[in-house]
Amino acid sequence: MIEIDARQRLGKTELKIDLKVETKGILALFGPSGAGKTSILNWLAGLNRPDDGIIRVDGQTMFDRRAGIDIAPERRRLGYVFQEPRLFPHLGVRGNLLYGRRLTHRRYGTQESDIGFDWIVELLGIGGLLERRIATLSGGEKQRVAIGRALLANPRLLLMDEPLAAVDVQRKSEILPFIEKLHAELSVPIVYVSHDPDEILRLADQVALIADGKLAAYGDVESVLGRLDLPNLTDNAEAGAVIGVTVLAQDDGSGLSLLGFSGAAGQGTACGGVIRVGRLPHAVGQHLNLRILANNVALARQPVNGMSILNQLPGRVSQIVASDGPFVDVQVDIGSPIWARITRKSLQELNLSVGDNVIALVKSAAADPKPLR
Ligand SMILES: Nc1ncnc2c1ncn2[C@@H]1O[C@H](COP(=O)(O)OP(=O)(O)OP(=O)(O)O)[C@@H](O)[C@H]1O
Numbered sequence: 001m002i003e004i005d006a007r008q009r010l011g012k013t014e015l016k017i018d019l020k021v022e023t024k025g026i027l028a029l030f031g032p033s034g035a036g037k038t039s040i041l042n043w044l045a046g047l048n049r050p051d052d053g054i055i056r057v058d059g060q061t062m063f064d065r066r067a068g069i070d071i072a073p074e075r076r077r078l079g080y081v082f083q084e085p086r087l088f089p090h091l092g093v094r095g096n097l098l099y100g101r102r103l104t105h106r107r108y109g110t111q112e113s114d115i116g117f118d119w120i121v122e123l124l125g126i127g128g129l130l131e132r133r134i135a136t137l138s139g140g141e142k143q144r145v146a147i148g149r150a151l152l153a154n155p156r157l158l159l160m161d162e163p164l165a166a167v168d169v170q171r172k173s174e175i176l177p178f179i180e181k182l183h184a185e186l187s188v189p190i191v192y193v194s195h196d197p198d199e200i201l202r203l204a205d206q207v208a209l210i211a212d213g214k215l216a217a218y219g220d221v222e223s224v225l226g227r228l229d230l231p232n233l234t235d236n237a238e239a240g241a242v243i244g245v246t247v248l249a250q251d252d253g254s255g256l257s258l259l260g261f262s263g264a265a266g267q268g269t270a271c272g273g274v275i276r277v278g279r280l281p282h283a284v285g286q287h288l289n290l291r292i293l294a295n296n297v298a299l300a301r302q303p304v305n306g307m308s309i310l311n312q313l314p315g316r317v318s319q320i321v322a323s324d325g326p327f328v329d330v331q332v333d334i335g336s337p338i339w340a341r342i343t344r345k346s347l348q349e350l351n352l353s354v355g356d357n358v359i360a361l362v363k364s365a366a367a368d369p370k371p372l373r
Pocket residue numbers: 010011012013031032033034035036037038039040195
């Protein structure tokens with residue numbers, strides 16, 4: 001369990017967080033630049049001290065202002081991966097990796113790290129780099145070595161501060177699968193800072209949305225990324241919904257993938273269905289998180305003939321949220337809730353109310369699924 005109940009004045013921002021979460025899987029700290037995400041990570045690491053409050057990890061008090069407890073960073077048994085890999089230039093790849101392990105042995109007297117050297121090297125795909133000098137590595141390779149070094153110190157918790165922020169798109173797609181593998185194959189829980197909704201969609205189990213120094217929302221990926229007010233609370237995230245789907249089939253003829261989703265039990269509404277999207281590289285049977293942006297969903301009263309949109313999903317209107325301006329957001333329960341952003345004029349012309357049956361029209365190109373573990 002990670003327990004944070006602390007506050008700190010940081011320039012103009014008052015960072016004040018009350019958060020208790022299970023240390024399990026990946027907790028994402030998500031939010032716009034300057035929201036306070038890194039400062040929270042630094043509270044956990046002991047690199048930054050709250051003005052008041054407590055920080056506990058798995059029952060051990062790391063910081064308690066009033067009790068005068070402030071465990072030194074190196075005694076907290078936390079791994080830290082920074083935006084820029086901070087490797088020792090003189091040690092080489094093997095030397096950097098062994099440094100983490102030696103440190104653990106010296107500090108905690110363990111004979112052998114819980115996490116084996118060979119296994120980590122294989123998991124991170126860095127076997128071919130062991131004898132290389134740090135200066136000869138690409139940004140993505142350096143970051144993988146930095147992750148390996150942090151893990152070989154046998155941390156109880158791995159802190160990652162936007163580890164993909166400093167690498168280009170190509171490298172990002174090279175490193176992401178390794179972080180997914182860490183999650184799948186290691187039991188080390190991770191606190192992962194990011195402002196990128198795609199990374200959150202792909203990696204997170206739980207999301208704490210931080211905005212202006214406060215916890216604006218906390219929950220699973222579906223509930224946090226599915227918030228209508230997401231654009232107001234983040235830099236760039238559009239409003240939309242996240243639904244869990246399974247790859248049902250690959251249609252080579254049409255170049256499309258068929259994704260199945262199931263209905264929410266006991267709601268008496270639609271019982272799930274199939275969404276067609278552009279061909280995905282995933283195997284049949286794989287579970288994915290599919291994010292459908294509200295701007296990519298239209299509504300109709302009846303099934304529509306002679307139209308380019310392939311996905312016509314029957315559902316029922318469950319919420320209508322008006323905002324300033326010409327648009328309204330309509331939530332439709334197609335088995336899972338999705339959002340459609342339509343004009344106020346269309347809402348009037350369709351004469352829609354909560355409880356009405358509608359067809360949600362979802363463009364195949366709109367979907368951007370991310371694998372779930
Ligand atoms: N030592 C400090 N003194 C004054 N202000 C600070 C200090 N450290 C951070 N801040 C301010 O506190 C706020 C939160 O910073 P923090 O780096 O935690 O945000 P963040 O969400 O991680 O942002 P980013 O994604 O840009 O790294 C910012 O407004 C920052 O300028």
